[in-house]
Amino acid sequence: MQTYLHSKNRGRGAESLRVSLYLDNAKCGDLHLFVIDFDKVDGKVDTQSAFFQGAKSLADRVTRSQGGGYHMFYGVDKRxxxxxxxxxxxxxxxxxxxxxxxxxxVTTDGRNKVDMFCDALHFIYEWEAWDNSLELTDKTQPLYELIKAHFQLKRPMDGSNGKRQSTGRNTPLLDKVSEESLRQEMTEKQQKVFDDLKTQSSDCSREQWFSIGIDIFHVFGAELGGKVFRWWSAPGHSFQPQGCARTWENICSRGPKTELKNSIWMELVAESAF
Structure with missing residues (x-):
């Protein structure tokens, strides 16, 4: 390498050198690098679609790939x-x-096909010149809203001991409790909500599963709600106790900033949930 840096070929070689970004724990300051890689659909990238336009306007940096695609870069607060x-x-x-x-x-309108990466064991190869002076800004919330509006992503199957448990600990499993035991802990109004919950399948999209979990939190609280959430989730085809516990932990963290959305449940607990 030193021989190359001090050789006459350095000037010519610099024109062909390209940046490769390894995205494992790739950060700009305190923000992790999030990349949307646009691939061609039927030989082209639809740059007039709502998702492309939204992604481009939100991006801190946009580059072109050698194959004619686009790379868009954002900063996200991983926590x-x-x-x-x-x-x-x-x-x-x-x-x-x-x-x-x-x-x-693929976006719900079928106009764009993308790969998305953040803190991933993946390389992004840049074809255009790379400017290290450009920094990333926190786009966590608007990026989430943009992706939510344009994709219906499948719920992944859970395994064990993944990097997502970045706290270095396993989330305690939720208690497995029978329906009879659960009812003994419920108020009369909570039992009516529970009866309605039983009519809803947990074999739904992860977004809907999470949303129902938020409503469970508002009606039953963190402790009893966790037991109810596990009981209701267990029949789902992709149910994993550890994944369910981690999701409930996220629900409890986010729940106080949200509101009960189920109108039927709102009527049932109109006076007080507890």
Missing amino acids: AAAPLFDSINLLTAEGTESFVCKTGC
Whole structure:
């Protein structure tokens, strides 16, 4: 390397050198690097679509790939992003080492196909000149809203001991309690809500699963709500106790900043939930 740096070929070689970004724990200051990689659909990237225009206007940096695609870069607060991204199925499964690693994602209108990465074991190869003076800004919330509005992502299967447990500890599992035992802890109004909950399947999108969990939190509280959430979630085909516990932890963290949205439940607990 030193020989090259001091050789006459350095000037010519610099023109062909390209930046490769390894996204594992890639950060700009305190923010993690989030990348949306636009792929071609039918030989082109639709730059007039609502998602492309929204992604481009939000991005801190936009570059072109050698194959004619686009790379768009954003900064995200990983801690704040975890419950948001989890609610729209953007996070990887529990057993993987990446935070976000979604490939081949097609927008709901079918106009764009993208890969999305954040803190992932993945390289991004840059074709254009790279300016290190440009910094990233926190786009966590608007990026979440943009992706939520344009994708229906599938819920990943959970494994074990993944990088997503960045706190270095396993979330305690939620108590497995029978329906009879749960009812003994409920008020009369909570039992009516529970009866309605039983009519709803947990085999739903992860976004809907998370949303119902938020409503459970508002009606039953953190402790009893966790037991109810586990009982209701357990029949789901992709249920994993550890994943359920982590999601409930995220719900409890986010819940106080939200409101009960289920109108039927609102009527049932109109006076007081507790």
